[in-house]
Amino acid sequence: MKLIIHRGTKQIGGCVTEIEHNGYKVFIDYGEQLPGTITSDLPLIEGLTCGDISRSALFISHYHGDHIGKICDVPHDIPIYIGKTACEIYRCLEQRLTYIQDLTERNKHKKIVERINTFKTFTPLEKIKIGKITITPLMIDHSAFDAYMFIIEAEGTRLLHTGDFRGHGFRGSKLNKMLQKYASNINYIISEGTNVSRSNVAMQTERELQQDFENQFKQNKYNFVLVSSTNIDRIFSLYHAAKRAGRSFVCDNYQAEILKIVSKNHKRYTPFYDINYAQTENYAGRFFTLKKGIHSNSFLFSENFKNFLMKHGFCMLIRATEAFKPILAEYNAKIYYSMWNGYLDNQKQAYNPILHDFLSSYEIDYMHTSGHADTPTLRTVFKTVKPIGGIIPIHTEAPEKFQRLFGEIAPVITLYDGESFNCKLI
Ligand SMILES: [Zn+2]
Ligand SMILES: [Zn+2]
Numbered sequence: 001m002k003l004i005i006h007r008g009t010k011q012i013g014g015c016v017t018e019i020e021h022n023g024y025k026v027f028i029d030y031g032e033q034l035p036g037t038i039t040s041d042l043p044l045i046e047g048l049t050c051g052d053i054s055r056s057a058l059f060i061s062h063y064h065g066d067h068i069g070k071i072c073d074v075p076h077d078i079p080i081y082i083g084k085t086a087c088e089i090y091r092c093l094e095q096r097l098t099y100i101q102d103l104t105e106r107n108k109h110k111k112i113v114e115r116i117n118t119f120k121t122f123t124p125l126e127k128i129k130i131g132k133i134t135i136t137p138l139m140i141d142h143s144a145f146d147a148y149m150f151i152i153e154a155e156g157t158r159l160l161h162t163g164d165f166r167g168h169g170f171r172g173s174k175l176n177k178m179l180q181k182y183a184s185n186i187n188y189i190i191s192e193g194t195n196v197s198r199s200n201v202a203m204q205t206e207r208e209l210q211q212d213f214e215n216q217f218k219q220n221k222y223n224f225v226l227v228s229s230t231n232i233d234r235i236f237s238l239y240h241a242a243k244r245a246g247r248s249f250v251c252d253n254y255q256a257e258i259l260k261i262v263s264k265n266h267k268r269y270t271p272f273y274d275i276n277y278a279q280t281e282n283y284a285g286r287f288f289t290l291k292k293g294i295h296s297n298s299f300l301f302s303e304n305f306k307n308f309l310m311k312h313g314f315c316m317l318i319r320a321t322e323a324f325k326p327i328l329a330e331y332n333a334k335i336y337y338s339m340w341n342g343y344l345d346n347q348k349q350a351y352n353p354i355l356h357d358f359l360s361s362y363e364i365d366y367m368h369t370s371g372h373a374d375t376p377t378l379r380t381v382f383k384t385v386k387p388i389g390g391i392i393p394i395h396t397e398a399p400e401k402f403q404r405l406f407g408e409i410a411p412v413i414t415l416y417d418g419e420s421f422n423c424k425l426i
Contacts, residue, residue: 001157001423003188006045008394009415012194013037013066015395016045017161019423021154024131025056028150028161032069036349043418053078057130059137061163062147063090063230072111076118081128083137084121086146088261089230091116096254124148125182138182141169143371145232145262151183157423160385161190164395167377168205168369170233170272175377179384187389188413188423189382193396194372196405202376204369210237212367213315213336217245221313222333226320226359229255231371232262234338235317236272239287242315248286248308250316252299256289286312297323320358334363341366375405382409389413389423 001021008015013034019026025047044050048058053075060068060082068090071080082090094116097109122128124139132155137148142164152159160183167175195203217223223242227234235251236259242249251259259275267274277287286308290299318324318335328335337359342348344356373381382391390411393399402412415421 001154001159003159003190003392003415003421003423004419005190005392005394005415005417007033007042007417009417009419010397010399011037012395012397014042014070015067016042016048017190017394018045018048019133019152019159020047021133022131023055024133026130026133026135026152027056027058028152029061029067029163030058030070030074031064031066034066034350036351048078049073049075055131057081057128059135059150060086061150061161062086062142062144063093064144064164067164071115072108074115076115079120080115080118081120081122081135083139083146083148084123085261085265086144087116087119087121088265089145089232089258092254092258092261093230136182138178139171140165140175140178141171141233142166143169143228143231143234145230149183151186158186159188159190159423160186160387161394162192162381164192164194164372166203166371166373167380168203168374169371170206170237172205172377176380176384179381183385186385186387188392189385189387189390189410190392190394191378191381192372193378193393193398193402195370195374196378196393196396196401197398198370201374203374206233206237206369209234209367209369210241213238213241214244216336216365216367217242217247217313217315220333221247222309222331223247223313223315223336224318224328224331224333225315225336225338226318227338229258229317229319231339232258235259236262236275238315238317238338239275240272245315246312248288248312248314250288250290250309250314252290252317252319255317256287288314292323298326299323301327320355328362334365335359336365336367338368340368340370379406379409382406386410392421 004018006016014031015029017028027048047056056078058080063086094109094112128135134153136151140149150161239249263273293300342350343352387410390413392413393402399414
């Protein structure tokens with residue numbers, strides 16, 4: 001079995017991994033580089049973007065742009081696999097972008113939607129065979145919903161590719177039990193290390209963050225939150241925090257559509273994803289969707305609706321667009337910024353000046369926790385999996401730190417982009 005990380009050995013976004021066995025090729029993720037990254041054009045990849053593609057398949061760990069963004073560069077004949085709910089959410093997101101003004105952008109997103117319509121979907125633990133390679137998806141916790149690690153095995157060699165994951169989300173406590181059960185006899189783990197360069201301390205859990213939001217919502221009547229529309233667990237958490245604080249929950253049509261996908265597919269597993277979208281009599285946690293008027297870019301607010309919000313207070317999800325400015329001006333409340341703060345830091349490559357300018361006229365409270373594993377979690381995972389062959393860093397700016405942090409658990413193998421590594425059975 002041969003492994004090539006075409007991109008991602010020394011950077012966070014745009015990872016592409018290839019695993020080849022007997023002429024068959026499994027690729028994991030094919031995304032855009034993070035905004036602001038000095039772009040290094042990927043050379044053509046045999047079996048993915050050129051040459052014989054008849055024995056190839058692409059697996060997407062989750063729908064973040066740095067893992068899925070380049071799917072339109074992949075020929076139509078290569079099957080693309082993704083989780084079922086992830087596929088529906090990503091389609092909803094991309095479909096919305098087909099309505100934007102800019103014609104080039106609109107056409108780009110139309111093409112993406114067409115490609116999504118050809119996706120093959122899988123469910124957790126469903127084994128998929130590509131030649132003699134077997135791929136088993138393990139569902140994990142990340143700031144994208146329905147995200148996966150993959151076990152890739154052929155003739156006795158077993159690799160675990162972690163995708164992006166964390167241990168401090170709502171499902172984080174199940175991580176080690178799942179690895180003990182399914183990720184035994186792993187030869188090599190290809191592991192993300194986003195936070196290895198950021199900090200060495202344990203992250204605040206999603207549960208603790210939810211409690212903080214609940215406390216804020218109890219103290220403050222009007223609450224605006226800026227959060228990624230596909231950070232599903234965070235949004236359901238905000239809904240429950242609002243409900244417990246006795247506030248209504250308000251979001252736009254598009255956001256409601258995404259939440260309904262998750263409720264439809266997952267509320268049977270846990271009441272966490274169960275929202276009563278019908279307008280109930282009980283005001284606590286009452287769910288409202290904002291609608292725009294015909295030919296209008298602003299939201300409709302009836303007197304009844306306004307009175308209701310005035311009386312009971314709300315948690316409203318906003319976006320950095322003109323449409324939300326009148327509401328923000330009317331209530332003059334602070335905005336909880338619930339995304340990575342690097343987008344607002346002009347020292348960071350991913351700095352987003354539009355977002356920064358939008359927020360500059362409001363009072364901001366930063367309330368967020370990372371979608372990626374902290375160092376203690378990575379250590380626990382490596383100790384649990386015990387990869388005999390070694391740990392191969394990916395999706396990190398500091399692969400060299402792996403040796404110092406985890407070298408006593410297993411050998412650390414740092415590769416170069418494009419380097420071919422023979423995964424020998426050890
Ligand atoms: Zn991600
Ligand atoms: Zn990522």
